[in-house]
Structures are given as C-alpha cells and as structure tokens.
Amino acid sequence: MKRFAALFTQIDQTTKTSRKTSLLRAYFETAPKDDRLWTVALLSGRRPKRAVTTTRLREWAAERAGIPLWLFEDSYAIVGDLAETIALVLPPPNRRDDHSLTEMIGRLRALGALDEAARKPVILDLWDGLDQTERLVFNKLLTGGFRIGVSQKLMTRALAQALDRDEAEIAHRLMGDWSPDSTDWHRLIEAEDASADLSRPYPFALAHQVDDAPHVLGPIGDWQAEWKWDGIRGQLILREGQHFTWSRGEELMTDRFPEFARAVDFLPSGTVLDGEIVAWDGDQPLPFNALQKRIGRKTVPKKLLKDAPVIMLAYDLLEDRGHDLRDRPLLERRAALERLLSGLPGDAPVRASPVIEARDWDDLARIRATARDARAEGLMLKRRKSPYFVGRKKGDWWKWKLDPLTIDAVMIYAQAGHGRRANLFTDFTFAVRDGNALVPFTKAYSGLTDAEFRQITAWVRKNTTERFGPVRQVKPHHVFEIAFEGIQRSPRHKSGVALRFPRMARWRQDLSVDDADTLDHLHEMLNIYG
Amino acid sequence: MRRAGPMIGGMAQAQVLTFTDRGIYCPAGDFFIDPWRPVDRALITHAHADHARWGHGRYLATHGSLPVMRHRLGDITAESVGYDETRRIGDATVSFHPAGHVPGSAQIRVEVAGEVWVVSGDYKLGPDGLCEEFEPVRCHSFISECTFGLPVFRWHPQNQVAGEILDWWQSNASQGRFSLLGAYSLGKAQRLLHMLRDGPGPILTHGAVENVNEVLRAQGLALPDTVRVTPDLDAKAHPGALVIAPPSAFGSSWARRFAQASTGFASGWMQLRGVRRRRAMDRGFVVSDHADWPELHRAIKETGAENIYVTHGYTDIFARHLNEIGYNARVVPTEFGTDEDGAEDAA
C-alpha cells in the first residue's frame, strides 16, 4: 500500500502530464505483477466489488472521530470527496502497516463473506494502521470512483513505455469486459492472441470542437461532413454469431438495446460498426428524452420498446469480415460501410448515417443551421484521408456544433461548490420573470472564471437574505446569460421545463433584473425547440 | 431544512459589544473593533487588510502591530499599547492580549461594569517560534473566529511541515531549480523564513514581503538573511534559491525570471485536495496561522465563557456544534470586503 499511496501522492503533486507519465512508467517497471494488474484495473475504472455501503462508512468514521453524523455530513458537503473526508476526520494512526495493494484488496474482498456487524472491526482496524494519504487511497478503494487525474490514455501510454510496446495495441488489449478476477497480467498484456475476447471493442476516435469558421481547414473536398446526432455514441460488434453493444464510456449495453440482436441476421460475422444509437420514429431520430427513458433501464418493458425503438446510425466501419480496417483511409472505410449496409431492408436496426454534400463551406454553414430540424446537434467534419485513430487527436476529426440556445436569467440562490471549489459559491439557481414574481427554472455551476467566482462569492456573502442549510437566498440583482443545448417539458419543475447542459455563458453586468427574460419567453422556446 | 442560528444585532443596550453594519461596536466606550467601514475610533486586533482598514479617525493597536499598519495605511492618527496594559475608554476598560496569529496580533478584552468580553481577532495556539504565544483570557462572552471550524482541519506539527518544505527545496535545488513559495506577505512569509532558516540555499523575497521584513526587523524581530528581488537582480547568481512571494505575483511577469521554478503554496486551505488542485501549484503545504479544530475547542474552553459568538468561516456549522456540546453559541453577521482573496491567502 505504501508504494501505491506514494504513487498517488506524487501524481497528485504534479499538474504536468509528462511527469505523471514518467511516474506511472517507473511504477509499472518496478511494482509486482499483481499490483500492476490492479493498478491498470483501477485506473481504467474497474474496481473491487463494494465491501461496505457508504452509509456505514460515514457512520463508522464519525464514530471513530467522535463527532455527530450531521457534522460529518456537513464536512463532507464542503470537502466534496467522501474518501478524503473520512481520511481527514479520523484520529492519527496508532501503528503503521504495509500490505501490498493486492493484499489490501484481498482483505476487502474477504469482507464479502462476513455479515455487516463483523465488517466494522476489520475496517476500523485497517484504518488504524494507515497514515492520512494511505487512508485516502484505501477509502477510494472502498468507495469506488478512483479518479486521480490520470486518464486511461495517459495510463496506457505509461504502460506501453514501461513494456516497450505499441500504445494502440495496449489500448486495444485494455478494452472490453475484463477484471483482475477474470484474467491475469500474462493473459491481458503478454499473451500472443489479444483478440481472444470476442466482445472486445476498439478504442473510440474522438473529435475536437472547431474554434473558428471551418474555412481554415482547407479545401472542402478533403472533408467528409455528417450530422452529429444527439444520441449515444456506440460500437456494435458482431462476431461468431454473437453481438455486443458498447457505449463510448466503455459500458457494455447489449441488454439495454435488444433491437441489435437482429443485426446478426443482416450482417456477416466479424463486423464492427461505430455509430450513434438513437431512438427512431421510422424516418428520423426522436428527441433525446425518448432515448433517455431507455438509458436508465437494464431490461426494457415492451411498451417502451414500441414507443422508443432504437437503431444505430453508423458512421464508420472498423472491422470488416474480421479484418481490422482502422489503418485504411476514411474514404475506403466509408465505401466499405456503404457496400455493407446499402442492401438492408428498412426495418434493419442499422443504417448508414448519411454523408452531407455541400458545394463550399458557406453552403455547409447553411446546412448546419438546419441541424435542429434534422434532430442533430451540428455537424462532424472528418478528413477523408484519415485513419481511425485512438482517442482525441487534433487535426483529423472536428465537431462543428450549433451555437447553444441562450436565455438571460436572474440568480436567486447560491450554494458553495465541492472539492476544488469548496470555499467558493459556484452552484446557482436561476429564475425568469413572471409578472412581479421570479420563477426558478434551472441550476448552473460552470462557465465562469475562478476570478469571477471569487467576485460573486464576495457579493453573495454580503447579499444573503436568508439561509436554508447550505443554500443561501440572495438579493435578486445579477443577471447571467444561460446557455443550453436543449429544452424539454418537465412537470417536475415549477417552470414546467428542463434544460440540457445548462451553464453560465456570460455574467451580464450590463443588465438589471428588469432586463431578464420572462417565463413566456421560456415557454415559447419550449414550443420551438422542445 | 435546518435553519441557521438566529442573527443577532441591535439587542439590549446593556450589551458590552454589539454587532452593527460597520462592525463590532462598544456603546459604553463608543469605539469599534476591526470595523469594515470608516468610523471615528477603531481598535485593531492585527495589521491584516481585512482587520486594519483605511479611513478611520483614530486607531489603537499594539506596539507590534502599529508599524506595519503605518507602512500599509500611510499617515494615520494612531496610538499603540503594550500587551496586558489597560486603557480606560469612556465607561469601558480595554486591554490587548497575544493571539499567536502574526507578530503583534492581539485579542481585545473589553470590560464594562464587571462584564468581560473578548474579541479573538485571528488566532492560533500552536507556537510558531516567532510571534507572541496565544494567551487564554477569561471572559463571559468570547467572539471567536472559526476560519477552519470543521473537524477536517487538523494541523501537523510545525517541524514536520518544515521538513516537507525543506525536502522539496532540497530536491529542487539539487536539480538546479528555483523553489517559488507563495505566502501572504505579513505573518506567513516571516514564519516560513523562521521555519526554513537552516535551508540548503539562499532565500530571495518579493518586494511586498521584504518591505514587511524591514518593518519587523526594525522592531527587533530576528529573521534570517534575505535578498530582495529587484528588477536588475540576476536570478542565475542565486541557483537553487527559495523565493518567497505573495501568491498574486505568481504567473506575473515578475515570476518569469525564475524560469523552470517548482511552485508551492503555504496555507491551511492546502489541507483540502480540491483547493490544492485549484491553485494549480506543484505543491501545497499545510501551514496556517489560524486555529485548527482541536485548537478552537481548547481556546474556547480555556476562556471559561458561556456565550460564544462565532465569525469568519464555517460559522453555521461551528455554532450548531458548540450548542450541542453545551455552549450558548451564535453566529455574528459579518460583512467581508472585496479582498476575500487576501483573507484566504492569510489563512
């Protein structure tokens, strides 16, 4: 645990990617294989089964610290991280243990066989032997959510360097449905046949947002334009008569979308498609909230399958009859994709996402402006010569999204932020005008600079009119431009609407409360865009 | 939903100290303590910007505070007193007592007709080897700061943190890099100088820090030798140096002369990983001139006070907790100035 905690501390102490990579590389070169495997697992979001509920952990930590539970909870609300809060409130250790990471995880897993009452003394005893940082790391193992500012890409690079292997190959090996229980270091990393796992997806290629007008990208003929659909980016894998559906977040979603089972009737084995999963009305995608109803459910009731059936709008073909096409140029992959999908009947659950033809960039800009009518978020621009690369590489793929919708709203409540922003007010509730009343309609917590957050924090402290626990009601005075990506009807909200991805686009210090938009205006937007 | 403790202010006239929109006021003596708007007569706990503000008619502070206040506020009408020395102002008797926060800092004791109130100002209990050590003062009502009034704040011993900073400095120096350490220019900077006096190289200081050093040295405070960073300073002549500067200097053109420096910041807030990361410095060192959770409890207990008024910090939470453990605690309505940042840095 000391070695792993030291790695954690050192990584936490630097903001430089190159430094993080070299620290991880050194760790992978020296740590025992079991610990390496667990480190790879943890840094790619795989964690041991939760041995204790967070509710119990809070109770036990508060008890050990000699403080009431509410005080623990209030502290947690300010620190913003449960593992850290526990590490900070516990009394200093009375001895120092040094078990390896794998041993520590082994102890946690042994807890599964005990009843809850018997788990408590084990956890308290383990806490007693660890210092503050080790406790933080240990608590992260207990609570899950092991985010330490190391992306999977960075970890993959460090591992590839340590092993002197190709980064893309390592990335591919780490994809899919494995855990330290189902595999070992040799099988995952060293063994010859990496494609043994039928379900294994390819790492996704990701795009950057175009900052300016895309004219700077050169001749339009070098580029393929497509709609950027508002669904779930996914990979559909057909191998040896089986099918697997993966989300971009590397979640296996096969059971959530039973529609794709029929794909094996239409497409050959050894096919991997990259596309957007959307709810489909027969001609075009349904609004995102139709799909949203499907996302949260592991099994889907019949009625929902009928009301919101999904299809995949395929962007790309990554594997064709078992051949990895990723090194081939997009132009070729697209032609193969069209060959594969062109003869399919209308009820097949897969279609090629259309390529958009435009004479020049201005023409394309006009088409982009109609994206909302097509139920798209904007356009994707992909260089026709580009391979299907791993991760986010600047230059070949761009998203050219529509400008967001905006509304000017009045800030009426403020709450302190979490973690990084624990001593600033960053979470605000906004209202629109309705006659003399102010009707809250959304919250937002991002979009301002740290300097602006500090300024508004000082203002909130002076202009609090009432406190409700951590929430402060403030004088209605400041107007913010709220940007958002979509709007939909919501009976659960007082205003009757819910926004997608609301954020503060601008602090409109030039506007007063009387200049803010009205509830009528918000409902008008709902009618147009909802 | 839980409501905050009742706000107080403008209560019965008999109260020794009241809370007004200009700050803490003593009706019997017609003076204010650390007021945030201009008043005729101000008693000042210490020279930090959020306590010693500009524009008052007359100031009263300790001998240790006044020179820095004059340096910062310019030409003010002011008098100074020694610790424990009593003064009669109107019907009130006042005295200043060490708060252990920064050199010259004080708690202010106010007695009217036998009733004693103490305003803590900012304070810490742990000795830092530099400023006058906190002295508990018995009182009926204690107005306490609680900047770090949460159980997650517990400081480690000063020598342990000094060891961490020295290791960092040593490691940077061995790679030929500068160590750029951010610290508030009054108090924290001098405390660090004292903690790091036996370090592996020379110590350079930003002008804002060195100005305060000069004022304090002139009062007889023993600080290690430092080199002021002037526009014509050749940084290369001081390889591996530690550079102490206020955090506002970081990222400015001033800091550019120390290319490739490793950056650090010393503050109680560095206890929280999230805040550490927001600062985007290489290292955060937990060094605070405020009381931590156990110190707040000890200080409050040692006053023997029944009424505790809390201000600065997590007041709602701390007051609720004090009430649960048997004190009569309330939140003081406080108005912070625009230099909230400075207040944070001073922590």
Ligand SMILES: [Zn+2]
């Ligand atoms: Zn202070």
Ligand SMILES: [Zn+2]
């Ligand atoms: Zn202060």
